[in-house]
Amino acid sequence: MKLLIVDDHGPLRGLLGEHMERCGFVVDQASTGRQALDAMEVTRYDAVVLDMGLPDMDGIEVLSARNASRNGPVPCIVLTARDALESRIAGLNAGADDYVLKPVDVAELEARIRAVLRRSAHGFIALVQGNLSYEPESRHATIAGRVLHLPRREAMLLEELLRSAPRLVIKDVLEERLYAHSEGVTLNAIEALISRLRRKLEAAGASVRIDTVRGLGYRLVAGAGQHVRP
Helix, strand or coil: CEEEEECCCHHHHHHHHHHHHHCCCEEEEECCHHHHHHHHHHCCCCEEEEECECCCCEHHHHHHHHCCCCCCCCCEEEEECCCCHHHHHHHHHCCCCEEEECCCCHHHHHHHHHHHHHHCCCCCCCEEECCEEEECCCCEEEECCEEECCCHHHHHHHHHHHHHCCCCEEHHHHHHHHCCCCCCCCCCHHHHHHHHHHHHHHHCCCCEEEEEECCCEEEEEECCCCCCCC
């Protein structure tokens, strides 16, 4: 799951980002409304945490503009010091999915994000293909009922492949979804992740496999074992 945290207060933004990363999210950050809208135009986020008092535009403007983004509306949790009833009503009417007042406990904010994600279109519904099952909220994977232990990034990769299966997932999209913009990504990072996950699925007897479409990306399809990939 990938989050965008938008707040012009650098220390708070960093604190929230660090906590959410520890909780398993990939996090991008923005300090202005313009940066936020530009990020939403090129990256698909699962949720946005948005401060209303930004230096270049009001959060209401960001909420309204996100609906016209190339990637469509994204669940949004407003985080603000504006506690007037009129402000809360305006934020909710503009499309906010939740309204949280500062100061906020980071654990409470995390819980509210997860609650919003559960209500969203794809949310935390279990993903199943063949004998493989994956629960996005806990990142718990099983094959024929047996637990498949995966590090965080491999679990996130499996989730992306499952959500699109059996459709192709472009390699650049995987990089965008699995890594924050601030992270350095090596040229073969995705290939290495795919290789490790493929071996684990095969070793565990999964009834699905990862195919490579050379020069484009990867897809999760029915069928076990090694296959010649185009």
